[in-house]
Amino acid sequence: MGCSSGLQSGNIYISLFATAFITVLFVPLRDRLKRIINRFTYGDREDPYRVIDQLGKLFVIPTPHDEILSEAAHTIKQTLRLPYVAIELKKGGLPYIEAIAGASGNAKEVIPLIHGGQEVGCLMIARRSHDEPFTSAELQLLEGLARQVGALAQSVRMTDDLQRLAEELKESRERIVLAREEERRRIRRNLHDDLAPTLAALALKASTAEDLLISDTSGAKLLVKEIRTSIRDKVKDIRKIAYDLRPPAIDELGLVGAIRERALQVNNFILGFGVQRDYALKVEVIVPSALPPLPAAVEVATFWIVQEALLNVVRHSQAEYCTVSLRVEETNVASTLQLHVKDNGIGILQQKQNPKSSGIGLKVMKERVEELGGEFSITANEISVQM
Incomplete structure (x- = not known):
């Protein structure tokens, strides 16, 4: 009896030891196998730092700027084992797909790309299956990735803008x-x-x-x-x-005096270059008490633009009143001349419907402004110039 009891007690210890031994060997193996399966199925979602690190390398590794977002989309797709990743940006207020990795099919999550407090686009990610939504941890990880992609997108956009400005220059x-x-x-x-x-x-x-x-x-x-x-x-x-080359009136009267002289000629029916009109046109020149010294090229361009603009008003606008306003905005960096010629006529759209109207004058004015690196804009009844 005592011997049988001792044998049973020994068997229990052996069973407990065998169970503990199997547990010690199997649990890590099971966890390791589970991690392998999860990584194969879900990528590195259990290791968000690894995913962010993979995406962050795009900031360091030299990559052509037109391929950065494509690399980012492929990185997110591969590290998270996603079927589809797309990066959508905005250009001129309209959305367009900048980069695609994979094929779209399942329901998509759309995450805004925010940089500097502004939405620059969105990150579109397809689910692995229709009935498997992203977990809260995955969504949090994707939002973190979207912040990095937003910085990349802003960098790409700034590079594109700089290249465009360089080409325009x-x-x-x-x-x-x-x-x-x-x-x-x-x-x-x-x-x-x-x-x-x-x-x-x-x-x-x-x-x-x-x-x-x-x-x-x-x-x-x-x-x-x-x-x-x-x-x-x-x-x-x-x-x-x-x-x-340079109208002598600028040297004799100064820029403002030369423009006032032109306005007086319009008011007295002198400036018209053969244009007949049977209505009164009042031109008023609005300027500060004094303008600071301006580069000679800016003075000449301003005078010719005002003359061409007044000629257009005389010929086409049917206006009774026109203003020419000049002012200079000075900063620590540079001075900018602001010129506005505005009338109360029929407007540029109706002028274009007149076959006798010509657009060459507007083209010449625009070219003069752009030659000096300025900005030229026109609305129905106003020409605005900054240079």
């Missing part, structure tokens, strides 16, 4: 160079093809008149008269060339 410089060379060519042509031959002919006539002073006084007087007329005509041409 390059194009603007090219236009300036082309315009300058074209102006030089025009002046050279005027001097070489017109003024130079005329002066040579005048010199020849003067020599002939000198020879006729004794033998043919009347003929000499006639030649001198022709020379005088030709000189007057050429002086006008030279003045026109100089006027096109």
Whole structure:
């Protein structure tokens, strides 16, 4: 009896030892196997730091900026074993898909991409199956990933904007160079093809008149008269060339005085270049008491823009009242000239319906502003310029 009781007690200890031994071996193996299966099925969702670290490497590893968001979408898809990841951004207020990884099919979660307090797009992620929604931990992880993707998206957008500005600056410089060379060519042509031959002919006539002073006084007087007329005509041409380069009124009256003179000519029916009108047009110039000194190029561009704008008002607007306002905003960095020409006429849209109206004047004004790196905008009854 005592021996049987001792044997049973020994069997219990052996069973307990065997159970404990099996537990010690099996539980870690089971947990390890479970982690392997979960990682194969759900990726690294149990290790959020690993997922964030994988995405954070895109900030460090040199990657072409147009491939960064695509790499981000593939990273999220692979690390979380998701069937579909897409990154949608906004351009001009309209959404567009910037990057896609996988094929869309199941229901999608849409997580806003916020950067600097602004929504720059959204992260769209498909569920692994229709009946398997994301857990709260997964949604929290995805929101953390969306913050990183938002920073990447903002970086890509800023890079695109900088590249676009660089291209626009390059194009603007090219236009300036082309315009300058074209102006030089025009002046050279005027001097070489017109003024130079005329002066040579005048010199020849003067020599002939000198020879006729004794033998043919009347003929000499006639030649001198022709020379005088030709000189007057050429002086006008030279003045026109100089006027096109920089209107003398700016030097004589200053920019504001030159613009006021143009406004007075409109009010007195002088400025019109042959345009007939049978209604009164009042132009008012609104400027501060004094403008600070402006670059010469800005002064010339402003004068020509005002003149072209007033000519458009006279020709097409049917307005009775027009204002030309000028002011300069000064900062620690630079000074910006603000110009506004506004009328109470029929508006630009109705002007365009008139086949006699021409848009070349607006194009020239816009080009003058852009050559100086400024901004040109136009509404129905107002032209606005910043430069």
